[in-house]
Amino acid sequence: MPADETRPTTTPGGASPGGGGSHPAPAPPERLDGADGATPAPAPGPRALAARAALRDVPRVPGAPKPDPVLVADGVVRRFGGLTAVDVAHVEIQRGAITALIGPNGAGKTTFFNLLTGFDRPDEGTWTFEGRSLARVPAHRVARRGMVRTFQLTKALSRLTVIENMRLGATGQVGERLASAMFGWLWRGQEESNTRRADELLRRFKLDAKREDFAGSLSGGQRKLLEMARALMTEPRLVMLDEPMAGVNPALTQSLLEHVKDLREQGMTVMFVEHDMDMVRDISDWVVVMAQGAVVAEGPPDAVMADPAVIDAYLGGHHDAPLTEEGEEEQLAAAEAELEREHDREVGR
Amino acid sequence: MDWSSILSNAARSAIGLETVIYALAAIGLNVQFGYAGLLNFGQAAFVAVGAYGLAITVTVLGLPFWLGVVVGLLGAVLLAVLLGIPTLRLRADYLAIATIAAAEIVRLTVRSATLREQTGGSSGLSGFAEGFYALSPLEQGRSYGFGPWVFSARLAWILLVGWVLIALCCTVVFLLMRSPWGRVLKGIREDEDAVRSLGKNVYAYKMQALVIGGVIGALAGFVFGIGRASVQPDLYGTELTFFIYTVLLLGGAARVLGPVVGAAVFWVALVLIENVLIQAVGAGFIPSAVMDSTQVGQVRFMLVGLALMLLMIFRPQGIFGDRRELAIDAR
Numbered sequence: 255m256p257a258d259e260t261r262p263t264t265t266p267g268g269a270s271p272g273g274g275g276s277h278p279a280p281a282p283p284e285r286l287d288g289a290d291g292a293t294p295a296p297a298p299g300p301r302a303l304a305a306r307a308a309l310r311d312v313p314r315v316p317g318a319p320k321p322d323p324v325l326v327a328d329g330v331v332r333r334f335g336g337l338t339a340v341d342v343a344h345v346e347i348q349r350g351a352i353t354a355l356i357g358p359n360g361a362g363k364t365t366f367f368n369l370l371t372g373f374d375r376p377d378e379g380t381w382t383f384e385g386r387s388l389a390r391v392p393a394h395r396v397a398r399r400g401m402v403r404t405f406q407l408t409k410a411l412s413r414l415t416v417i418e419n420m421r422l423g424a425t426g427q428v429g430e431r432l433a434s435a436m437f438g439w440l441w442r443g444q445e446e447s448n449t450r451r452a453d454e455l456l457r458r459f460k461l462d463a464k465r466e467d468f469a470g471s472l473s474g475g476q477r478k479l480l481e482m483a484r485a486l487m488t489e490p491r492l493v494m495l496d497e498p499m500a501g502v503n504p505a506l507t508q509s510l511l512e513h514v515k516d517l518r519e520q521g522m523t524v525m526f527v528e529h530d531m532d533m534v535r536d537i538s539d540w541v542v543v544m545a546q547g548a549v550v551a552e553g554p555p556d557a558v559m560a561d562p563a564v565i566d567a568y569l570g571g572h573h574d575a576p577l578t579e580e581g582e583e584e585q586l587a588a589a590e591a592e593l594e595r596e597h598d599r600e601v602g603r
Numbered sequence: 604m605d606w607s608s609i610l611s612n613a614a615r616s617a618i619g620l621e622t623v624i625y626a627l628a629a630i631g632l633n634v635q636f637g638y639a640g641l642l643n644f645g646q647a648a649f650v651a652v653g654a655y656g657l658a659i660t661v662t663v664l665g666l667p668f669w670l671g672v673v674v675g676l677l678g679a680v681l682l683a684v685l686l687g688i689p690t691l692r693l694r695a696d697y698l699a700i701a702t703i704a705a706a707e708i709v710r711l712t713v714r715s716a717t718l719r720e721q722t723g724g725s726s727g728l729s730g731f732a733e734g735f736y737a738l739s740p741l742e743q744g745r746s747y748g749f750g751p752w753v754f755s756a757r758l759a760w761i762l763l764v765g766w767v768l769i770a771l772c773c774t775v776v777f778l779l780m781r782s783p784w785g786r787v788l789k790g791i792r793e794d795e796d797a798v799r800s801l802g803k804n805v806y807a808y809k810m811q812a813l814v815i816g817g818v819i820g821a822l823a824g825f826v827f828g829i830g831r832a833s834v835q836p837d838l839y840g841t842e843l844t845f846f847i848y849t850v851l852l853l854g855g856a857a858r859v860l861g862p863v864v865g866a867a868v869f870w871v872a873l874v875l876i877e878n879v880l881i882q883a884v885g886a887g888f889i890p891s892a893v894m895d896s897t898q899v900g901q902v903r904f905m906l907v908g909l910a911l912m913l914l915m916i917f918r919p920q921g922i923f924g925d926r927r928e929l930a931i932d933a934r
Contacts, residue, residue: 373796397802409797411790422790425802427783432811435784436775445783481797488802 299519305351305539306554312540314553314561317344324349324492324523325370325401330379332362332369332547334595339365340376341547347492352514352524354534354555357544358568360588363527364406365595366544367496371403372396383492398425402490406497406527410477412470416461419469419480420452421445423487452487459483459513475506482513493517495526499533511537535559543567604886609878611751616874618752620830622866623765624650624823628843629850629862630772631819636848637856638780639812640792642695645686645702646847648709649817651839652678653824655713655722658834661731663721668734672825679821682709683814691809706844714836727835735829736760758830765826769863772819777859779815788812789857849911855921864922872910876903 298306312318323346332340340362347353355363368374370381372393380389383401397403411419427448428434429441456462459479464472469480478498485493498514499507507530515537517524528534534541534555541558543551545567551558558564616622628650635641656675660666686705690698713722722728739760741747747759754762779785787808790798795805828834846869854865880899883889894902914921 371800373799392804393796393799394802394804397800402802403800405796405800409794409800411793411797413793414786414789418786418789421783422786422798422803423801429783430787430803432779432784435782436778438778438782441783484801 299515301350301519301521302515302539305348305518309348309351309540309554312348314551314557316549316552318346318552320346320348322349323347325381325383325525327370327381328379330366330369330376330381332365332374332376334591337591337595338547339595340369342366342379342544342549345542345549345552347523347525348540349523350518350521351539352518352526352537354538354541355525355527355544356529356531356534356541357550360546360592361544361567362547363544364496365547367403367494367527371401371494373403397488397490400489400491401494402485402488402492403494404478404481404485404496404498406500408474408477408481408501410469410472410480412468414469415466416456416469416472416480417449417452417465419484420456420487421448423484424448424451425488448487455483455486458516460509473503475502475510478502478510479506479513482510486517490522492523492525495524497527497529499528499530507533531559604879604882604888609875609882612878613871613875614751616870617867618762618766619870620758620762620765620826622870623762623769624827624830625847625850625869626769626863626866627765627772627823627826628820628847629854629866630769630776631816631823632847632851633816633856633858633862634776634779634819635812635816637851637858637861638785638792639788639809640695641691641809641813641816642699643702643813643816644699644841644844645704645706645709646816646820647839647841647843648682648702648706649679649820650824650827650843651706651709651713651834651836652682652817653821654828654834654839655728655824656821657825657828658723658728658731659721661734662728668731668738671731671734675821675825676818679817679824680814683817684810687810687813691806691813703841703844706839706841710836710839722836723834725836727833729833732829732832735764761826761830765830768822768826772822773859773863780859784808852921853911853914855923858921858923861921861923868922869907873903873907876906 308321312320325347327342327345329344330340330342331338355366357363365374369376369379370388372388372391372395375390380387382388383396383399386399388396388399388401391399411422414422427441428444429438434440453462453465456465459482461476461479461483464476469477472480478501482493482495482498495514498510502510511533514524514526518539526538538555541551541553541555542549543558543561543564550567551561551563553561628646631649632643632646635643635646653675656678657668657671660671660674661668682705686698686701690701712718714725715722716724718724736757739756741756741760743756745756746753747756748754780788787798787803790801790803791805791808795809799805827838850865850869851862852865853869854861854863877899880889880894880902881896884891884894884896884899918924
């Protein structure tokens with residue numbers, strides 16, 4: 255298992271192959287990564303167990319306080335004209351855990367992500383990361399503080415090579431300052447160490463064979479992997495993944511899942527938006543459910559999925575129900591609102 | 604038809620004054636458009652600010668030549684910052700609209716009758732170039748060069764300085780674009796939100812690119828003004844910007860030497876077509892019912908336009924571009 259060679263030493267016994275894990279891999283017929291095709295998924299690592307233990311006694315109510323929150327949002331409201339897209343009264347994200355953010359289409363998950371990461375400004379509200387306020391902090395400063403995000407529509411930098419994409423992710427580069435850019439001797443050493451780190455990550459994500467290819471020539475799943483690997487170059491403490499599985503070849507999803515779990519084992523906090531319930535059940539320690547802009551439920555995956563409020567949000571609501579005439583109209587209205595919101599965002603920038 | 608004069612004129616134009624001016628202006632545009640993806644449709648304004656900064660300082664204010672150069676450069680920086688502050692936070696097309704309008708504002712302002720005392724109105728200014736020629740180590744009255752490239756001492760001096768400037772700018776662009784700074788710029792061209800999410804201050808990088816490209820455009824303005832020993836507002840119209848874009852795309856955007864080769868090819872083609880047409884009309888190969896010699900000037904641009912269309916169809920990446928790179932959808 256070559257993937258294990260690059261695992262950090264902080265996870266002793268974290269991934270003992272054949273450890274009889276409770277989540278056997280479905281063993282798909284063909285694996286793109288080809289490495290650990292038939293081996294069962296590793297047992298939960300120590301940090302996974304720690305995260306679940308820490309969350310065991312947290313009350314299963316929206317806005318529940320966590321023992322060690324890394325991200326706390328209070329009264330975050332975002333309106334687009336008359337439509338309130340996000341209205342989150344209080345939510346806390348536990349450090350070192352994988353938290354899933356789920357909800358039906360149009361629940362405001364991505365908008366909430368955009369607000370938290372500085373890509374959009376809320377009308378009201380405060381939120382803190384590691385105890386420091388992030389209100390009115392621009393997106394690039396949010397990333398520098400250790401809170402990095404990926405995008406629903408993957409943003410690989412197409413006409414840069416894979417390795418250049420990776421190098422771009424490194425923070426604090428001397429050569430990125432205009433004053434020192436022209437003088438290679440000032441930044442070459444740093445560049446080499448960044449490249450070493452990038453190559454390590456590429457090996458871990460099995461993209462090393464694509465090192466010199468343009469990112470635009472990668473498949474959808476490989477772009478997702480590249481985006482995640484590139485985000486890790488910033489050495490984040492909180493990783494926010496917006497639909498990491500969207501458009502990914504099923505053969506790659508298992509490997510992507512393992513990478514996400516791996517982030518937790520390395521001590522990072524992960525928060526992700528996802529529609530794939532199997533993935534949510536498989537990897538998340540805690541689930542936050544949004545509907546119509548608000549947090550409606552919280553809890554461990556199994557408990558949340560049995561929660562009537564959640565089932566209501568998904569099935570009782572108009573979104574996934576078979577289309578009646580009324581439902582159709584509502585969807586049309588929602589789509590129009592979405593368009594308008596898109597427009598507002600463009601203009602507002 | 605006198606082919607030797609046609610060919611020698613074409614050869615001269617390969618390194619001539621126009622080539623130098625367009626190459627410099629296109630190198631600046633390459634930093635903005637080719638590398639950072641900024642749609643600056645007002646490069647003519649930066650060229651004009653350079654030329655007029657020099658001319659006004661020397662001719663109107665009577666200050667020394669070097670101070671005129673400083674004023675021109677500072678003017679370009681100021682224009683870039685003024686244009687950048689409101690538009691660089693917006694989507695790319697807002698910059699395009701703002702710059703094309705600003706270029707016309709600059710041209711119409713220096714052209715206005717009210718400012719005749721300061722800018723010379725529609726007839727422009729002259730008499731500011733002597734400070735430059737006084738610096739020349741070349742002997743007046745002699746000519747310099749070899750083969751078809753024999754120039755008067757004055758022209759040889761400005762060409763020499765112009766090509767040194769081109770070499771300097773190309774070196775700077777080369778050094779910048781292979782650095783991590785250049786990588787951020789190219790990343791912004793591809794997707795600025797992705798670059799922002801990696802902790803880079805996209806706004807600052809775009810501003811730096813706009814300023815650097817504008818300053819190189821002002822250098823083109825110095826050569827433009829000094830080479831003709833005068834500045835005239837209507838030479839800095841929007842068509843100048845579009846020819847600069849043509850030169851850039853011809854040579855290949857986001858390539859260090861693309862603008863230089865593009866400028867040379869553009870002017871050689873233009874001069875070649877013009878000379879061939881004039882001689883053909885003169886020798887009666889083209890009957891005057893079809894075209895007379897006064898129409899050559901327009902027809903040459905038509906033919907150059909046609910050649911460019913064919914180039915964009917069959918070689919859209921320009922002379923130096925990489926087709927593989929162009930084939931990738933940018934988003």
